[in-house]
Amino acid sequence: MSKIIAVSNQKGGVGKTTTAINLAVGLGYLGKKVLLVDFDPQGNATQGVGANTKEGALSVYELIMEDYHARDVIRKLSSPPIDIIPANISLAGADLQMVKFETGKEQLLKNKLEEVRDAYDFIIIDCPPSLGLLNTNALTAADSVMIPVQCEYYALEGVTQLLLTIRLVQQLFNKHLMIEGVLLTMYDARTKLSVEVQQEVRKHFKDKVYKSYIPRNIKLSEAPSRGMSIFEYDVRCEGAKAYAGLAAEVVKANRKK
Ligand code: ADP
Ligand code: MG
Numbered sequence: 001m002s003k004i005i006a007v008s009n010q011k012g013g014v015g016k017t018t019t020a021i022n023l024a025v026g027l028g029y030l031g032k033k034v035l036l037v038d039f040d041p042q043g044n045a046t047q048g049v050g051a052n053t054k055e056g057a058l059s060v061y062e063l064i065m066e067d068y069h070a071r072d073v074i075r076k077l078s079s080p081p082i083d084i085i086p087a088n089i090s091l092a093g094a095d096l097q098m099v100k101f102e103t104g105k106e107q108l109l110k111n112k113l114e115e116v117r118d119a120y121d122f123i124i125i126d127c128p129p130s131l132g133l134l135n136t137n138a139l140t141a142a143d144s145v146m147i148p149v150q151c152e153y154y155a156l157e158g159v160t161q162l163l164l165t166i167r168l169v170q171q172l173f174n175k176h177l178m179i180e181g182v183l184l185t186m187y188d189a190r191t192k193l194s195v196e197v198q199q200e201v202r203k204h205f206k207d208k209v210y211k212s213y214i215p216r217n218i219k220l221s222e223a224p225s226r227g228m229s230i231f232e233y234d235v236r237c238e239g240a241k242a243y244a245g246l247a248a249e250v251v252k253a254n255r256k257k
Pocket of ligand 1: 011012013014015016017018019044129185186187214215216217218220221222224239
């Protein structure tokens with residue numbers, strides 16, 4: 001059975017894209033068939049795996065807004081071992097253009113992913129940093145949401161809003177939507193703040209919080225500029241070990257479901 005996971009938090013810079021890329025690739029290296037869907041107009045996930053698109057190349061925008069099928073826009077990568085649906089800045093216009101659709105504007109991505117979901121073990125969606133129609137589309141297409149929480153001041157700011165949005169999407173469009181897990185990112189064991197945020201988040205979300213947490217790791221911030229996941233860039237670094245641990249936890253949690 002395939003599983004569609006949206007990596008979402010409307011706060012920018014909390015590690016959504018870093019997590020989407022390295023979770024997807026980590027799952028790929030565990031032998032899973034993985035599709036990474038870049039659903040952020042910034043196209044950071046696309047660039048981050050070196051799938052830079054030529055101008056005019058098909059992307060997730062054409063997939064949801066025009067008469068294309070997922071198989072028309074999927075790009076197969078060999079290194080890293082995943083497939084990707086790329087995004088670029090054209091997606092920024094979709095939010096407004098969708099508003100005028102009378103029905104089904106929340107289901108555009110879901111309908112297109114349905115056609116290919118059985119070909120994958122995991123489909124990972126990198127969400128934009130907002131709670132607009134793009135994010136609603138991602139949450140409607142997904143089976144579950146992974147919420148990265150940065151170990152910083154105001155870590156939980158915005159998460160309340162995200163939880164309300166999740167509940168609304170459950171009521172209106174996708175009653176089976178679950179919380180896959182909460183991931184602590186940019187953890188710095190030397191700071192009291194990181195330790196406190198970790199405790200606070202674990203107290204709040206209990207066993208929904210992954211045992212794996214992602215340390216602040218310079219290699220994780222360097223890898224995207226080389227168009228590599230952390231596993232190609234430096235497989236021995238702490239960031240790679242952490243994301244490998246996360247991928248293993250996700251596989252374990254989804255066994256026999
Ligand atoms: P988002 O997608 O939520 O906006 P990103 O994944 O793009 O967040 O991360 C924001 C910035 O922080 C990026 O420059 C990224 O390279 C960097 N970053 C993300 N996770 C880590 C980490 N664990 N350690 C160090 N830098 C990180
Ligand atoms: Mg991002």
